[in-house]
Structures are given as structure tokens and as C-alpha cells.
Amino acid sequence: MMIDFVPDETLYPFESRWFDSSVGRVHYIDEGSGPPILFCHGSPTWSFLYRHIVKGLRDQYRCIAVDHLGFGLSERPENFDYRIAEHATVLGELIDHLQLDGFVVVGHDWGGPIGLSAATARADRVRGVVLGNTVFWPIDPLVNRAFSVIMSSRPMQRRILGQNLLVERFLLGELGRTLTEAEADHYRMVQPTEEARRGLTFMPKEIRAARPLLDQLAQDVPALLGHKPTLAVWGMRDMIFRPKVCIPRMHAAFADLDVVELPRARHFIQEREPDEIISAIANRFP
Numbered sequence: 091m092m093i094d095f096v097p098d099e100t101l102y103p104f105e106s107r108w109f110d111s112s113v114g115r116v117h118y119i120d121e122g123s124g125p126p127i128l129f130c131h132g133s134p135t136w137s138f139l140y141r142h143i144v145k146g147l148r149d150q151y152r153c154i155a156v157d158h159l160g161f162g163l164s165e166r167p168e169n170f171d172y173r174i175a176e177h178a179t180v181l182g183e184l185i186d187h188l189q190l191d192g193f194v195v196v197g198h199d200w201g202g203p204i205g206l207s208a209a210t211a212r213a214d215r216v217r218g219v220v221l222g223n224t225v226f227w228p229i230d231p232l233v234n235r236a237f238s239v240i241m242s243s244r245p246m247q248r249r250i251l252g253q254n255l256l257v258e259r260f261l262l263g264e265l266g267r268t269l270t271e272a273e274a275d276h277y278r279m280v281q282p283t284e285e286a287r288r289g290l291t292f293m294p295k296e297i298r299a300a301r302p303l304l305d306q307l308a309q310d311v312p313a314l315l316g317h318k319p320t321l322a323v324w325g326m327r328d329m330i331f332r333p334k335v336c337i338p339r340m341h342a343a344f345a346d347l348d349v350v351e352l353p354r355a356r357h358f359i360q361e362r363e364p365d366e367i368i369s370a371i372a373n374r375f376p
């Protein structure tokens with residue numbers, strides 16, 4: 091199925107573009123010119139998350155932001171396996187289709203492992219890495235695994251489908267008055283029905299199920315991308331991707347790492363501190 095929602099041009103002033111991947115039709119935006127930056131979102135967001143950052147950088151960079159299958163305006167293929175590894179394969183197809191070279195990969199939440207998995211397979215074409223509130227190693231802390239078990243249970247899976255729980259409680263519940271009602275609706279309206287939300291149900295399960303991919307990334311990222319210029323922009327109030335745990339792992343993996351701390355932000359840093367992120371990327375990759 092496809093999503094028939096049309097974004098408000100005043101909030102999302104970008105031209106929609108489409109790529110027919112091997113498994114479904116992918117929506118993305120491709121704005122500006124210059125060194126390419128590829129923005130990868132996580133759950134339960136879409137390229138709308140990066141709207142302020144793309145607007146702030148497109149005068150200097152070519153900004154590409156993708157909607158993973160099952161998210162945003164992209165297709166919900168009937169037979170698609172919404173595992174992180176499959177999302178990474180589709181992203182790799184888009185990178186090759188666009189013939190991106192010398193690109194910076196940006197990953198947030200599940201967009202970190204998705205983007206890094208595609209990037210490690212094309213390491214010679216990667217200029218740099220930007221990561222925010224994400225991981226590329228197995229998620230072991232008890233609180234995160236408990237979250238996975240609870241959210242994978244049948245009652246919670248029904249709430250994800252029937253009540254749009256991940257959007258309403260975890261995304262909009264965190265952001266509160268940061269968003270206008272129109273902006274909040276742009277997150278709601280791309281997940282309008284139970285059928286549309288099927289991809290969301292896979293994300294909590296992947297905390298455990300994606301361990302083989304994350305085990306591989308824990309080795310591949312330092313080996314293949316560890317020498318690339320890297321930026322970590324971190325919401326310091328994030329209780330899942332906790333800075334005391336995650337930032338030391340970033341330092342261990344990347345030899346050339348800059349860290350920008352966002353003391354007021356929790357998880358969805360692009361909504362809380364877009365100007366700080368714009369400045370950090372422009373300063374790191376002039």
C-alpha cells in the first residue's frame with residue numbers, strides 16, 4: 091500500500107522523489123547541491139524529522155533524506171521483511187542508484203545501524219559519519235531488553251497497530267509543546283491505519299532480533315569507518331541511548347571524533363535542537 095498524505099509545503103518545502111527498489115517504492119528528498127549528506131531516520135519517524143536541518147544545510151550541501159519502507163510516504167510492501175538488515179539493503183540500493191560518492195552518512199535511532207550497515211559495505215565512498223542517540227553494537231542493558239519484550243507482547247503490538255502507540259506516546263509524548271498540532275499531525279498522518287503501521291511493530295522486536303547484524307557492525311564500523319571524520323551529537327537526557335554508556339563506545343570506535351552535547355534534549359534531538367545540529371555538521375564537514 092501507498093500513503094496518500096500530502097505534506098504541507100510550508101512545513102515540508104521539498105520535492106518528493108521516488109525510487110523503485112527491489113522490494114518496494116521508496117520516497118526520499120534530494121535538496122541542494124554540494125557534498126552529499128544522507129540522512130537516515132529511525133522509529134517511528136520519517137524524513138520530516140530532518141526538515142529543519144535540510145533547510146539549514148541545503149545551500150551548502152546536497153541533502154538526501156530517505157523514508158524507509160513502512161515509514162513516511164514510502165510503500166508498505168505486503169511481503170517485505172521489516173528487519174533492520176532488510177532496510178539496510180534497500181538503503182544500499184538507493185545509494186548505488188544515486189551514485190553517491192564522498193557522502194556523509196547521518197543516523198539517528200535505528201537509522202544508525204541502517205545507515206552504517208549500508209555505509210560499511212561502501213566504506214571507500216564514505217566521507218564521514220554523524221551519529222545521534224543511536225548504537226551500532228548489541229543492545230544489552232536490561233531496561234532496553236525489557237522494553238523489547240514488553241513492546242513485542244501481543245497486547246502492546248495491538249496498541250501499536252490500533253492506537254499508533256509509538257507515535258502518540260513515545261514520539262509526541264516526549265516532544266509535547268515543541269511541536270505545533272500541524273507538525274504533530276505530519277507524524278500521525280503517515281501512519282494512518284493498522285495496515286500502514288505494520289512496519290512499526292517490528293522495531294521493538296529488533297532490539298533482540300537484530301543482534302547478529304549489531305554484532306557484525308560492532309566489528310565492521312571501527313575496522314572500516316573508524317578512521318573517518320565523525321561527529322556525535324547527543325541528547326544528554328535520553329534514558330534509552332544513555333550518554334554515559336554510548337559516548338565512550340563512540341570514542342573507542344572512532345579515532346577522529348567530535349562530540350556535541352545537547353544538555354536539554356532527550357531522544358528526538360532534531361526537533362529540540364536543530365540549529366545546534368546544523369552548526370555542528372557545517373563545522374565538522376566544511
